[in-house]
Amino acid sequence: MRVETVWLGRGGQGIVTATYIVANASIIDGFHAIANPEFGAERRGAPVKAFLTISKEPIEDQEPVKTPDVVVVFDDKLIDSMRFAIDAVKPGGYVIINTGKSPEEAKKLVGRDDVYLVVLDAIDIARRHVKLDVPNGPLAGAFSKVMGFPTLESIKQAFETQLGKAVEQNFAATKEAYEKAVVIPPARVDASAKPKGIISTTSAFLTGPYEIVGWREVNKAGAVFPGTSLFYTTGGWRIDKPVIDHSKCIMCRKCWLYCPDDAIIEAWREAEGPRGRKFRMKAIDFDYQYCKGCGVCAEVCPTGAIQMVREL
Amino acid sequence: MTAQIVAPKERKVAQKRIALTGNHAVALAVKMARAEVIAAYPITPQTPVVEKLAEYVNNGELDAEFIPVESEHSAMSAVIGASAMGARTFTETSSQGLGHMYENLPIAVGMRLPIVMGMAVRTYSAPINVWGDYSDVMSMRELGWIIYIAQNAQEAFDTVIQAYRVAEDSRVHLPAVVAYDGFWTSHVLQPLDVPEDEEEVMRYAPITRSWVKLDVDNPAQLGAVGTPEWYWEIRWQAVEALRASLKVIQEADEEYGKVFGRSYGLLTPYRLEDAELAIVAYGSIFGLVKKVVDRLRREGVRAGALRLRVIRPWPGDMFKKLLEHVDKVAVIDRAINHGGPLYGPMAVEIAATIQKPVYNVLATIGMRAIDSDMIYDAVVKIHRGLWVPNTPYTVGLRGYE
DSSP states (O other), X not given: OEEEEEEEEETTSOHHHHHHHHHHHHHHTTOEEXXXXXXXXXXXXXXXXXXXXXXXXXXXXXXXXXXXXXXXXXXXXHHHHTHHHHHTSOTTOEEEEEOSSOHHHHHHHHOOSSSEEEEEOHHHHHXXXXXXXXXXXXXXXXXXXXXXXXXXXXXXXXXXXXXXXXXXXXXXXXXXXXXXXXXXXXXXXXXXXXXXXXXXXXXXXXXXXXXXXOTTTSXXXXXXXXXXXXXXXXXXXXXXXXXXXXXXXXXXXXHHHHOTTSOEEEEEEEEEOTTXXXXXXXXXXXXXXXXXXXXXXXXXXXXXXXXXXXXX | OGGGBOOGGGOSSOEEEEEEEHHHHHHHHHHHTTOSEEEOOOOTXXXXXXXXXXXXXXXXXXXXXXXXXXXXXXXXXXXXXXHHTTOOEEEEEOHHHHHHHGGGXXXXXXXXXXXXXXXXXXXXXSSOXXXXXXXXXXXXXXXXXXXXXXXXXXXXXXXXXXXXXXXTSTTTOOOEEEEEETTTTTTOEEEEEEESSTHHHHHHSOOOOOSOOOOTTSOOBOSOOOOTTTHHHHHHHHHHHHHHHHHHHHHHHHHHHHHHSBOOOSEEEESOTTOSEEEEEOGGGHHHHHHHHHHHHHTTOOEEEEEEOEEESOOHHHHHHHHTTOSEEEEEESSOOTTSSSSSHHHHHHHHHHTSOOEEEEEOGGGOOOOHHHHHHXXXXXXXXXXXXXXXXXXXXXXXX
16 A cells, blocks of 8 residues: 655645654554655745655655645645646545635536545634644644544644644644545546646746756856746735725725735725715725735724635 | 976066065965955965965055955955955965865855965864865865966966966856965975066956856846756856866966966876876975986886876866876875775876776875985885785875885
């Protein structure tokens, strides 16, 4: 038996820790496991992928996983940008996904009917138990449920060695996820079919839309010339998005002052006066392409006009 | 030296003969090459270079920024920064100073900065030994620097000037180090010829400023992160540049010969044409080696000698050509390759290049005195077959046969 898995998420969501915990728990259960994370810029919010292989036999081939049996997605907004990983799952494999959406919607989003789909609102569980947006504990629980290993007891032990703190809270989240995860079996499984693609061994996709060129064309001395961060849209990093109630907004622009990402914008808005007269007025709006959902604007708003609404 | 100097009447550039120690010759070369930023920390046996350059700057003879740094780590950092701004830079070091600087040495290569560094070689501690052997310069062979080893004060002077021209050539853009014997060259007073008109040096090696540098009108970031997708390619450019610099070094040397009347080549052969036994050496002891060759020739042994002048890039093809017909190659190494396949670093590289066994002789470690008789005795043993190849032998070590 050999199970190859890929874990996709964003920096800060505990992807690497999740693979360490599941590997650790599997080793406690008597398996051989190897968790080999792939480190990029280690920037909060940036896409991260980690590999985890579990086997009954000792593992010496520390290869990146190209066609996984299981892919675990920590953020449903990564499905489109990391579709190659979903496509690479072997027919009959598993896609475990953290989303606040309904299982039907999630199924549409994943768009494959020859794999098991496991849907879980891990953020909600993590927020209630751990008071943090780290869905790794619950996703480990979902993994345990569908794969049948590692056992919950081993996961608890792994929490103790890997985290060393908040073990009870994390384990409660894992246990709840184990019970709550929804498993949708595939409509058809063609065991002889091959995956649609493979996960490339280069991690270049993590660093932006560069043209990968040979050594003759690379900038001499590795000089980096001025560019733009316009295409690094960081809006996908959000879990919550700010929403404004214009009737409460007094246009004090405190949110604009405090926004770390210049994501507060002023826009014209159609409004209606008390006697039905229509006019245009300035109003606060958000640039959702770059808003990371940090919630500072909602925190500083003196009238409570800005509310953070769950998006993931 | 004598064999390499063209008769005065053929010189294009008027020169005067003066007497200087190796260190002061290097300082004078730096002054004539109009270095713009000098950052160095004094360490024996290199100290007089730094003192002399400070004096030049203080007297107004050299219009340069002199940065009296608190350590070699800062010295290299300062010249990297200055070179990245487009300045012609110089620093000098020895031994532990190089060790302290080591962290920054590969940075100069990766950023492709044409820094020129002098090195009055000295062995590594412990025990503390301020005297000369080649342990220090041999420890930077893998980093991508161009490495010259000069034989005497004249050559150290000439090579510093050549190094500026090579390093700043747009086909190269790599840092270069000019090493010469600690004390045996650095503190030995010798005659040398220097151009009367210092502008001749600048005409030979003008500051190109063609390297990648910081410029407010064309902003760039240097030395930024190179992720696994990019690092190898960027580094490979430096690998290829070092390989290509072989030609540039040769060109610069030939051109120097035309202008100033002295050229040395990448390797300096001596009576090697019909030799059956060759002695390979580097640094100041080549003079002794030549004396030994002459003595052996008088005794009917077809001996020859070869001096390593440029060890990075490695002139492998030239080696093969020069040593092709030689039966026995003895390499006198002046640094220990601890626990290596052979105990001398150059013996390893020469054995790999000519693909023949070499006779590995260690000498002058920690500046243990050596004379031509000791070299003669060793070579005679090799000639008579008393010593076997691929085994380390020593000259001057007590209690080791």
